[in-house]
Amino acid sequence: MMKRTVKKASPKEDLAAKGKKVKTFSRLRGMRDVLFDEYKYWEVVNKKASDLAKTYGFKRVDTPIIEKMELFERASGKASDIITKEIYSFVDKNGEKVALRAEATPGLVRAYVEHGMSNLPQPVKMFWIGPAFRNDKPQAGRYRQFTQYNLEMFGEAGPVADAQLILVAFNFFRELQVDVQVQINSVGCKDCRKDYLDKLVKYYKDKSRSPKLCLECKKNLTKNPMRLLECKEEKCVTMRAEAPQLVDSLCDPCRDHFVKVLEYLDELGVNYNLEPFLVRGLEYYSRTVFEIWSLDDGSEARQAALGGGGRYDELVEYMGGRPTPACGFGIGLERTILKIKENNIALKEEAQMDVFIAQLGEGPRRRSMVLFEELRRAGFKVGQLFSKDSLKIQLEEATRMSVKFSLILGQKELSDGTILIRDMESGVQEIIDLNKVRVEMGKRLGKE
Ligand code: HAM
Helix, strand or coil, X not given: CCCCCCCCCCHHHHHHHCCCCCCCCCCCCCCCCCCHHXXXXXXXXXXXXXXXXXXXXXXXXXXXXXXXXXXXXXXHCCCCHHHHHHCCEEECCCCCEEEECCCCHHHHHHHHHHCCHHHCXXXXXXXXXXXXXXXXXXXXXXXXXXXXXXXXXXXXXXXXXXXXXXXXXXXXXXXXXXXXXXXXXXCCCHHHHHHHHHHHHHHHHCCCCHHHCCHHHHHHHHHCHHHHHHCCCHHHHHHHCCCCCHHHHCCHHHHHHHHHHHHHHHHHCCCEEECCCCCCCCCCCCCEEEEEEEHHHHHHHHHHCCEEEEECCCHHHHCCCCCCCEEEEEEEHHHHHHHHHHCCCCCCCCCCCCEEEEECCHHHHHHHHHHHHHHHHCCCCEEECCCCCCHHHHHHHXXXXXXXXXXXXXXXXXXXXXXXXXXXCCCCEEEEEHHHHHHHHHHHHCCC
């Protein structure tokens, strides 16, 4: 005989009975839950990202979310915003200084070096999707946990690599129907940048200008003059308009490389714009740098780039590997989804269900669950609502799923070894042999 159990009060009910307020929890600031309605967007962008990666020969890799802080400092640059302001770092219980990744590139470069990938046929083409963390000021499109889609190519020095990466990033948005423009510039190599920095400092140190700079730019003028080009203060933006441009200081090989990248982009029909003051905040870039801006963001686009990337020919060696040219990009998937939603871009309908199984009573429910598995294994898309007893509610669900047929199993049918098949459009019901359901459904749905 079955024992009757007395339902125990939950801890919450216990506390409530004692008149105590129960503590509830909310997300950390800048962190998001992805709930049911939004998930369909994630499926679409993830699929687009992985289809494009495969088409262009990039293979998926994953790296740990947490790594040594020193790795990030070395790769992203100690003076970058990421390291000085945004990275989540802490000393773990073993006394090691570690950090949550704020971008994928440092971990991917580490993996390339650590696993001796320079011995593989080059280029090595990596595809990566995952969460990254930045303790940024949260606002729409800027979160403390966000998801990046990265493609990185190691071991290819030619402009074809830069052009192909920009093309994939551009295609990603074009095929998701988000209107974008690629902003592109060249930051040259160490040698031409030295020449450029001299000109830049001279320009800003001029008596007519330096006193007018904002406090941050005044500091950066001696520490890291390139950062002046990224300042968002109005007076500094105005002053920048006349500043020397990087492209005018490029050495011959760097200029030649840049021109070839642009030629490829022209040929491939990529919508791009030369942005002479685009330098990007990370220290590892050399030659080509680019960002993807939404066409409908206007003046806000710079602050809300959908993606960014470029060449980093010195980083692998700097991180202990053999000299290896490399380039890549990172696209923000939350920002991509925001754009898709803002523009009301219609997503393709979810795969339609073939048939719904409705049941009445405990015995039929058990048999229906077995039938569900049989049909599912045979390749049918089957809908169900086994937690409900009411036939009305189950058939409403079947209508919502737009199935053509519902199978209805009651006690009588179960005893007779039959099942009802209901044409959902006409409402006509027929009795069929329970053992022949699979064949019958195959015939009616043209899936024999
Ligand atoms: P990044 O420009 O720092 O580049 O980030 C790339 C993209 O990640 C941004 O354009 C943006 O869409 C997204 N993103 C960045 N921060 C946030 C945030 N707080 N909330 C939401 N989305 C954000 C890099 O990370 C480089 N590692 C890209 C790269 C790869 N360069 C070469 N290879």
